[in-house]
Amino acid sequence: MTLDEGWRxxxxxxxxxxxxxxxxxxxxxxxxxxxxxxNAFKVAGGLAVxxxxxxxxxGVLAWRATRFRLLGPDLVLESGILFKRSRRVPLARxxxxxxVRPLLARxxxxxxxxxxxAGGRSSDATLAYLSEPAAASVRNELLALAAGLRxxxxxxxxxxxxxxxxxxxxxVGLLVLSTLLSGPMLxxxxxxxxxxxxxxxxxxxxxxFGIAGSVLFGVGTQIWNVFNEDFGTTVAASADGLRVxxxxxxxxxxxxxxxxxxxxxxxxxxxxxxxxxxRVEVTVAGYGRSFGGGSSGVTRLLPIASRAVGYGxxxxxxxxxxxxxxxxxxxxxxxxxxxxxxxxxxxxxxxDEGGERVVVTRRGRFGHRSDIVPLARVQSVRxxxxxxxRxxxxxSVAVDVSPGPVRAVALHRDEKEARALHDRLVxxxxxxxxxxxxxxxxxPGA
Amino acid sequence: xxxxxxxxxxGGWTRVSSRLGAARRFVSLAIAIPATAAVALAAAFLASSxxxxxxxxxxxxxxxxALVLVERQWRAIGYAERAEDLLVVRxxxxxxxxxxxxxxxQFVDVKAGPLDRRFGVASVQLHTASAATxxxxxxxxPEEAARLRDRLxxxxxxxxxxx
Numbered sequence: 001m002t003l004d005e006g007w008r009x010x011x012x013x014x015x016x017x018x019x020x021x022x023x024x025x026x027x028x029x030x031x032x033x034x035x036x037x038x039n040a041f042k043v044a045g046g047l048a049v050x051x052x053x054x055x056x057x058x059g060v061l062a063w064r065a066t067r068f069r070l071l072g073p074d075l076v077l078e079s080g081i082l083f084k085r086s087r088r089v090p091l092a093r094x095x096x097x098x099x100v101r102p103l104l105a106r107x108x109x110x111x112x113x114x115x116x117x118a119g120g121r122s123s124d125a126t127l128a129y130l131s132e133p134a135a136a137s138v139r140n141e142l143l144a145l146a147a148g149l150r151x152x153x154x155x156x157x158x159x160x161x162x163x164x165x166x167x168x169x170x171x172v173g174l175l176v177l178s179t180l181l182s183g184p185m186l187x188x189x190x191x192x193x194x195x196x197x198x199x200x201x202x203x204x205x206x207x208x209f210g211i212a213g214s215v216l217f218g219v220g221t222q223i224w225n226v227f228n229e230d231f232g233t234t235v236a237a238s239a240d241g242l243r244v245x246x247x248x249x250x251x252x253x254x255x256x257x258x259x260x261x262x263x264x265x266x267x268x269x270x271x272x273x274x275x276x277x278x279r280v281e282v283t284v285a286g287y288g289r290s291f292g293g294g295s296s297g298v299t300r301l302l303p304i305a306s307r308a309v310g311y312g313x314x315x316x317x318x319x320x321x322x323x324x325x326x327x328x329x330x331x332x333x334x335x336x337x338x339x340x341x342x343x344x345x346x347x348x349x350x351x352d353e354g355g356e357r358v359v360v361t362r363r364g365r366f367g368h369r370s371d372i373v374p375l376a377r378v379q380s381v382r383x384x385x386x387x388x389x390r391x392x393x394x395x396s397v398a399v400d401v402s403p404g405p406v407r408a409v410a411l412h413r414d415e416k417e418a419r420a421l422h423d424r425l426v427x428x429x430x431x432x433x434x435x436x437x438x439x440x441x442x443x444p445g446a
Numbered sequence: 447x448x449x450x451x452x453x454x455x456x457g458g459w460t461r462v463s464s465r466l467g468a469a470r471r472f473v474s475l476a477i478a479i480p481a482t483a484a485v486a487l488a489a490a491f492l493a494s495s496x497x498x499x500x501x502x503x504x505x506x507x508x509x510x511x512a513l514v515l516v517e518r519q520w521r522a523i524g525y526a527e528r529a530e531d532l533l534v535v536r537x538x539x540x541x542x543x544x545x546x547x548x549x550x551x552q553f554v555d556v557k558a559g560p561l562d563r564r565f566g567v568a569s570v571q572l573h574t575a576s577a578a579t580x581x582x583x584x585x586x587x588p589e590e591a592a593r594l595r596d597r598l599x600x601x602x603x604x605x606x607x608x609x
Contacts, residue, residue, distance in 0.1 A: 118609050379550050379576035383543040395451050400576035415451035426545045439608040
């Protein structure tokens with residue numbers, strides 16, 4: 001595995017896994033053409049073989065051209081057959097490391113390592129695929145370098161995985177219930193009920209089965225995807241940061257180092273409030289691009305949990321502050337002219353109960369949400385006022401963080417108070433930045 | 447109607463070039479005059495000359511309103527370079543004041559389209575790690591834009607923070 005000068009390669013089976021979809025498609029096509037005449041079958045077969053050979057050779061060439069190494073505090077990744085690319089990833093800027101195991105890779109004992117670094121588009125680096133032990137040891141090395149535990153790889157053996165304490169797990173039953181009680185599912189049930197009424201009224205049961213079937217299939221896939229992704233979500237705390245493991249068929253193990261969570265949002269959808277369930281989502285720089293899943297990181301930290309468990313997890317994410325003790329002030333009563341439905345729930349506050357300074361905003365009439373942003377993570381602060389707000393003497397203050405589910409905005413405050421809040425956020429964010437953890441969070445003397 | 451919420455910081459706002467007003471007036475007229483003329487002609491042929499005159503009058507009122515808005519809009523744009531952050535204010539109907547700490551800047555863009563160049567203006571836009579940060583300053587003279595870009599880049603370097 002180790003080559004000259006510390007260069008390493010991906011696992012040799014990688015090209016096959018990367019092109020398996022193309023291979024399967026070609027094979028399926030070839031089999032399908034069997035029904036045709038003998039000649040046509042030969043042509044199709046020949047084409048299929050040619051495509052397979054080309055795909056595999058391309059994969060092998062790409063594999064040969066890809067190599068990576070740790071160089072000082074950076075990861076260097078070289079790839080490309082014709083157009084060579086060499087990417088140097090500064091590990092001090094590492095935002096998260098994910099180990100993803102798609103079903104096929106998992107069956108072969110392989111895993112994909114994804115590094116998220118804050119930056120423009122495609123700032124992430126992906127190592128697909130490594131053997132599972134290699135992926136884990138590379139991850140641990142990366143985290144140790146990123147933390148500042150070591151400055152160079154030299155010949156030091158890869159560090160052991162940091163010890164962890166499990167903070168929360170999502171029971172399967174609860175996850176099933178949450179998907180059944182989610183918005184899309186209610187739409188499904190409503191549509192099916194409507195179809196049933198229509199079928200009975202018109203006396204044509206076929207209509208019912210047609211509508212119900214297509215609706216179930218459409219929304220069913222979506223619900224299945226969420227279920228598949230969130231199955232068995234486990235959140236654990238360790239010296240490397242937050243660890244999240246999840247997934248049924250495709251599993252994903254995320255590590256988010258300390259100080260990398262840009263903000264937290266707690267959602268309580270209307271129905272969930274009856275059972276005191278909450279969902280906890282986080283914004284991590286680099287995860288934002290493909291929102292709510294897909295190939296990039298998953299922003300749902302805890303898909304569903306009791307309020308106590310959810311708050312416990314947030315206490316681990318933002319260890320230096322008791323956010324629920326932060327005093328929030330409601331928006332003035334006249335805000336209801338601008339936001340008639342949720343005005344009564346609008347509230348915002350800044351506080352540092354426990355040490356770290358955070359801004360907390362609340363909104364939502366039926367489904368509640370609270371957004372929490374540590375002031376040290378604020379990118380910019382905006383004061384906004386539309387014509388209606390102006391007539392009412394109101395203004396909103398938005399706190400910008402890197403892209404993700406968190407949207408902390410103090411809506412419809414009294415305009416003088418809004419300006420005061422705005423100025424206060426600007427000043428206190430400056431102080432919080434100065435006091436924040438260094439990029440390399442375990443660097444001695446930092 | 448109190449101006450307090452958007453009151454300027456100490457030192458006041460630096461306003462942008464009046465050439466931005468000229469550029470925007472040009473755009474408004476370049477759209478409004480041919481559009482009014484076309485509709486008026488159509489009205490003259492399809493309806494009556496009275497309708498055409500009405501259309502022209504309506505067009506004139508619309509242009510007048512647009513010109514007043516344009517004038518107020520460019521005059522409402524301002525920025526202030528403070529020790530630690532940049533403030534940008536803009537808007538008449540929808541007003542916004544954004545504060546970007548220098549340490550949060552990821553990069554700075556200077557842009558000037560063909561029309562901007564014709565009128566001798568350029569815009570400077572600041573980017574942070576947040577896509578929501580909306581800090582662009584249109585209507586700077588090219589020299590001021592270049593100066594601001596270099597100063598912001600230098601300050602960004604000096605205050606650089608992680609995320």
